[in-house]
Amino acid sequence: MSGAFRIPGAGRLKQAKTARFNFDGQAYTGIEGDTLASALLANGVHLVGRSFKYHRPRGILSAGAEEPNALVEIKRDAARKTPNVRATVQELYDGLEAQSQNRWPSLSFDVGAVNDIASPLFSAGFYYKTFMWPKAAWKSLYEPKIRAAAGLGVSPDQPDPDHYSSRYGHCDVLVLGGGAAGIAAALAAAETGVRVILADEQAEFGGSLRFETGAGIDGQDGFAWAQAAIAELQGMDNVRVLSRTTAFGYYAQNFVGLVERVSDHLSTPGHDLPRERLWQVRAKRVVLASGAIERHMVFADNDRPGIMLAGAARTYLNHYGVAVGRQVGVYTANDSAYAAAIDLKKAGVQVAAIVDLRDHPTGPVIDEARALGIEVNFGRAVIRAGGKLRVSSMTVQPKNGGGERTIPVDAILMSAGWTPSVHLFSQSRGKVAFNDETKRFVPGTYAQDCVSVGACNGTDGLSATIDEAYAAGEKAAKDTGAKTVKSNRPKVDASESWSRGMLGAAPGAGPDTTVKAFVDFQNDVTAKDIRQAVHEGMRSIEHVKRFTTNGMATDQGKTSNMHGLAIAAEELGKPIPEVGLTTFRAPYTPVTFGAIVSHARGPLFDPTRKTAIHPWAEAQGAVFEDVGQWKRAWYFPKAGEDMHAAVDRECVAVRKTAGLFDASTLGKIEVVGPDAAKFMELLYTNPWEKLEPGRCRYGIMLREDGFIYDDGVVGRLAPDRFHVTTTTGGAPRVMNHMEDYLQTEFPHLNVWLTSITEQWAVIAVQGPKSRDIIAPLVEGIDMSDEALPHMSVREGKICGVPTRLFRMSFTGERGFEVNVPADYGQAVWEALWAEGQKHDAAAYGTEAMHVLRAEKGYIIVGQDTDGTVTPNDAGLDWAVGKKKADFVGIRGMARPDLVAKGRKQLVGLKTKDPKVVLEEGAQIVEDPKQAIPMKMIGHVTSSYWSENCGRSIALALVAGGRDRMGDTLYVPMPNGVIEVEVSSMVFFDETGGRLNG
């Protein structure tokens, strides 16, 4: 048995295929093809959730994505818990487990419902008014309490184990919405042979043909025609048909984001299937066929479970074979609800009465309802619903007042008319226009190459819809260059037509009342709240929206927008178009982070760059640190060593014997061409023209503002060839900076720039024994100090492979940097390492490299400079060519503030207690006894324990620092003030003799 409310013979589901499921711990049975909502209704379950603010019992309002109430948690296992799933969208599978939300301890008895009784406290804007005092209570009391109470559902607390995929799509015509209009447009476009994508959010195509019993096309029932048309489209090579696919965002230049739910409807999704697939589609033309959404009636207690949209009740009956009650009432202001009453009556359900707000409506549906013996009341309103956990009655009154009559019902079907779904159109930046006659906002001015057809365009009637949609499909195809083909336009045999309906609060929920007549179910906004917002001074509909939260969050006003607007307009005494419509924002319905992130997570989030020598370092047990995308060996701990011990040992080894360091991540750019030297003159502060081939120079690059941008050693290999090195992190931006100037400011220079970072592996060999280690392996390069002095470069061979051998030092010791083609990097390293072992050399990592360079006062751009440091500030005036007429930064450097006295300058700091190591970033003051806030005169940029110096060392930016040599300054820390002495930046080998040692 698949539910007591399943009507034999009704609907399209195959009774034989049952599916067991569980809701709040109770076991039920449904049928394959059900949604969770239809299966619950088949079992007579209407109460499915509690509302957001007042915790009011809530049922199922709709049969689609516009559902504001029936939000549940779907749980597959401990990690797969999805909150706020619309029960009306979730397809049933065998073993589905669902739970209601926003209630404690249980759905039928919820303590939070006290909010409903206390509702005067929680009216519109309460949040802004109630929690103002006392001020201190906000952080300690109000905010935590509100945060705990607010929000719907519970976020999963484990990593998402599912995987998601992502695809780009390209087509000539993208059709969004697969009802009658979308199918007709897709057919028309597809027949011309252009590439078509047709997407619909439902599992089955057809849109409102799912419930319209009065539709006939090409000699078939409407729904059957839709299925046949989809089968035809699926068979065409130029068409892609996507079901369960929601177009959630419409972006610039016909770029549309869609999410396809691939396996959420499967009982046991195969591991090879993604859960969802993100489609990013670029279309030449877009046809919007998103349909219309039925509005509810705004009356007192219109949110009781069992009260739902008339069209939804028809869908449950005609598609799922489910009666939403046994004794239903109908409350309407248009014709379409009559069809629901008629269908139900014919299926054997009692229809207690139709209550129609209109005074004298006429038409075939009204005649048919009467002929079936249904009581029809004109000019009357439902002023109140009875019941709490389920509606039990409706109280009817003539709309201008008079005697009340209460009719027992177990469901109320309502319809205030249909709102064209212009969400995607609005997202495309199109402007809607108000049709005064039909009281609808419809697409007005288009901003992109798209067209709206059918109900979302305000087109009424199946014939007109199909004609319009087919013509639009043909035109869209033709606009993309398709040839005209013989038209095969579907012929409409029979159709239903619905007249307009009403907007705003119904009688009995007017300004003189205090009843809870809900406008926005999801955000618990009543007609009274909207009016209150206007009374409190909100004039713009955007302000009303924010003050009341009407139409916000995941709902985006699907059912509520027009009612809210009409009530605000009435209260403001303005026509609706003057009050305006709020902005529809993407996403149309919520999109999982998983779908957007796709595979770009974990190790695939960002590329990992490894040097050629990485495997060797890994095998040696190196600890790595991330430097940008690079993995760099940080230090090489021996057994029993902590970081401190390892770094101390590495630092001592370099100065005592030698050390090997993998410097491959260094950025490297080759500057080549007849004008290479001229280009270097313009991009660096230093003079280059006179640098002899075979020599190197430390270069500083500035931005136009005069601040240090990058630095590095540059070797001139030939008159027309420079080997430029940059900082590890700066390589891409330096390359961009150079290209920018070369292409746009100095295009007359004949120069080529090539990134060679990854072409060369770089092995730094530093220390007194460095030459002894390298020399035996080198061919064709005289290694003597006379032939290869400090700051020179030679090309030759090492271990039989080509090398660019630099004599240079970032440690202050005699040093070399061996560049070899990256493919030989590890082999050459291993050969050098084997030689190094004869001399007790150590491998050292980036931490030791930092300490060694700080001992010598060599700066690191980005650590000791921060984008506001000039060469002079850094003590690097010597590197600025004084006779140069131009270079990037020459003018910026001369700005008044950059040459003013008292600028922060880089200096050394020695703590009075040599054992104390300062914290990097710590602030420096002159007088530690001054009142707080103290005047800070600088900060520590680099700080280390130096085993070679036997004390701590630090670099700092200090105002007027070079005039303070020998002064005592103070570093206030939480545990007390640290005394420091301003010193030279060079802590080790001040004369520099060791460069040739």
Added chain:
Amino acid sequence: MLLIRCPYCEEERPELEFRNAGEAHIARSANMAGESDDDFEKFFFIRSNPKGIIYERWRHMHGCARFFNAVRDTVTDKFIMTYKAGEPKPSNLPKISNEVVAK
């Protein structure tokens, strides 16, 4: 995601291949060192930030890597045209209606 026509590749390519590089037609002085403080301020700091038509620089970073110029409407995000670096600022812009009349 915008589609941008690279005037060197002569193709429309997705925005992901490009980097914006700020306002165009701000010439660097041939006598940079001799610029007054005021002129340097105008050159380095002052940008027009218009609502409407902007002349801006882009780089086809992940394509031909060339810098070029574009005319874009900052309100609609529509590109009116693109042209090569060094070409003069276009004076007669092709008319592009921002809005297509209701269909």
